[in-house]
Amino acid sequence: MSHSIVAVLSAGLCLCLAAFCAYSLISVWAAFKWKRSRPTISKSWQPGVTILKPVRGIESPHTYDNFASFCQQDYPADKIQIVFGCQDPLDPVIEIVRRLQREFPDRKIDLICGSGLPGAGSNLKVRNLIAMLPLAVFEHLVLCDSDMRVDRDYIRRIVAPFRHHDSGETAAANAKQVGCVTCPYRGALPQSLSAILEGLGIGADFIPGTLTSRALEGVGFAFGSTIVIPRSILAQIGGFEQILDELADDFRLGEAVRKAGYEVILSDYVVDDVLGAERLRPMWDRRLRWAKTVRSCRPGGYAGMFITYGIPLALLLFGLAGGTKLAASALIITTGVRLSCAWIVATLCTKDRLVSRFLLLLPLSDIFSFALYVASYGSNRIVWRGDTFYLQKGGKMVRAEDH
Secondary structure (H helix, E strand, O other): OOHHHHHHHHHHHHHHHHHHHHHHHHHHHHHHHHHOOOOOOOOOOOOOEEEEEEOOOOOOOOHHHHHHHHHOOOOOHHHEEEEEEEOOOOOOHHHHHHHHHHHOOOOEEEEEEOOOOOOOOOOHHHHHHHHHHHHOOOOEEEEOOOOEEOOOOHHHHHHHHHHHHHOOOOOOOOOOOEEEEEOOEEEEEEOOHHHHHHHHHHHHHHHHHHHHHHHHHOOOOOEOOEEEEEHHHHHHOOOHHHHOOEOOHHHHHHHHHHHOOOEEEEOOOOEEEEEEOOOHHHHHHHHHHHHHHHHHHOHHHHHHHHHHOHHHHHHHHHHHOOOOHHHHHHHHHHHHHHHHHHHHHHHHHHOOHHHHHOHHHHHHHHHHHHHHHHHOOOOOEEEEOOEEEEEOOOOEEEEHHHO
C-alpha cells in the first residue's frame, strides 16, 4: 500500500477516534440527563395492569425465578393480571406456569396455548400476543420478554409516567400525553464468557447509545424488556396486527406511538436480563439478528455507528501506522476514554454491576461487537429460535421457504 494511501486512511481513522471520544463524553452527559428524569411515584395511584408474557420453552434454569418476580410485586393483587401465552400445548414451560398458579393463588395468572396461532404473519411472538390480548382485563398492557427479572417496585415505577393523564391531574401545558413507556435493561447472572460479552455489549454499548439517542432525538422506539401501552392507544395505532411481519416488533410499536402524536418515555427503571450459561453460537445469532434489525430500521444511523467502535478503530490505526508512537498514544487514550466513560455510566447511572465487574474485558467485547457490525452487512438472512428468515427492505421478514 502506498505511503499516500496510508496517510489518508490514518488521517481518516484519527478523525473517527476524535469523534468517538466526543461521542463517549456525550453519552455520559446523556446518561446523567436520563437519571435525573425520574417521575414522582404515588402509592395511592394504582391502575389495573395486565402483563402479557409470550413464552416458548424453558430457556434456562432461571425461568421460574424470572416469572416469579412478576408475581411478587408490591402491588394490589386485584389490580394485576399476568397472561402467559405459548403455541405448543405440550410445551414444558406450561408446567412452570401451573406451578406459579399454585404457589401464588392470590394473583390472577392466566394461560392460553394451542396447536396453532390465529392469523397469518411471520412473527410468531406477535401472533402469540394477538391470541393473548382477549384475555386481558385491564387497560394498561405490559409486554415483557421471558428472560427478564424485576424487583418488587417494578409495576409502580413503570406506570408512574401515566399518572397525570389517567388520574385527571393537570400536567404541564406543553406536555404531550404519554402513550408508551419502555425500559432500558442490563445483563445479569452471567455464567459463561459468551454471557459476559453479551452483557458488556448491552451495558457498555447498546444502552449508552440509547440514552444518547434519547437526549439528542427523543424516544421513538421501545424494547422487549418492557413496553407499557394503554389498550386504547394500541387500538388507535392499528393493534398488534400492524407488526405481524416485523422483525423489530418492539421498535415499531414505540415508533407508531410517537408517530400518532403521543410521548414515548424511557423509564428510569432498569430491567435485569438474566443471561445464564449462554453459548457462543446462539449468542452470535441473536446479536447478529439485533444488529440487522437496527440496520434495517435505521440504515443511516446504523452506518454512523461506525465511529462508536473506538478501540477496534484505534487498533486498525495502530496496525496501519506500523505501531508508531502517535498510533500507540491514540490507542492508549481511546482505551482510557472508553473504559472511564463506560464505568461512569454503569456505576453511577444504570447500576450495571456486570460492566463494573468485567470492565477489563470491554476491549474484547468491543472487538466482538465490531465483528458483528461488519457481519451485519453480509446478508439479510437471520436465525430466530431455530427458524430461518430473510429481511426485506424496511425490516419486514419472510420465512426462508417463502423467500
